[in-house]
Amino acid sequence: MNDRQDGKYLETALQEAFSKVKHSLFQWRRLYDSFSAQGKALPAQPADFFVCCAGTPYHIEAKTTKDSRLKMFTQYGLMKRWDSVGVTGLVVVHFYTPDRLFVVPVRELPQQPSWVMRPEWEIRNIQEFITMILEGSVWSYQK
Numbered sequence: 001m002n003d004r005q006d007g008k009y010l011e012t013a014l015q016e017a018f019s020k021v022k023h024s025l026f027q028w029r030r031l032y033d034s035f036s037a038q039g040k041a042l043p044a045q046p047a048d049f050f051v052c053c054a055g056t057p058y059h060i061e062a063k064t065t066k067d068s069r070l071k072m073f074t075q076y077g078l079m080k081r082w083d084s085v086g087v088t089g090l091v092v093v094h095f096y097t098p099d100r101l102f103v104v105p106v107r108e109l110p111q112q113p114s115w116v117m118r119p120e121w122e123i124r125n126i127q128e129f130i131t132m133i134l135e136g137s138v139w140s141y142q143k
Contacts, residue, residue, distance in 0.1 A: 046078035
């Protein structure tokens with residue numbers, strides 16, 4: 001990964017990886033926020049990306065931090081609400097000191113100021129995350 005502190009490198013890496021997926025049942029869209037829209041007024045978005053694979057929808061938020069914990073983020077409430085109606089909320093977190101990557105289901109994050117990552121949420125790289133989505137092995141809404 002990169003050690004840029006603005007976090008946009010993770011969004012860019014996810015966007016590049018999603019754009020390379022060649023699968024007939026995979027679709028994705030970047031959900032731009034007001035900051036990314038270069039001054040144009042946009043409503044709050046629940047996440048950075050909307051992804052759907054084989055009928056399973058996901059909101060994916062990218063976060064980067066030097067800290068050892070994921071701190072509360074502005075999209076948390078919207079992601080939780082969408083997750084409760086069937087759009088699985090996932091947070092991809094890159095801790096750049098040390099270099100570790102996690103995929104966290106938002107439903108596993110109770111309302112609190114920050115969270116410690118569980119070992120089962122750690123992944124090797126973004127390609128592993130995409131493989132999990134394509135294989136349906138990422139945490140998804142259970143009816």
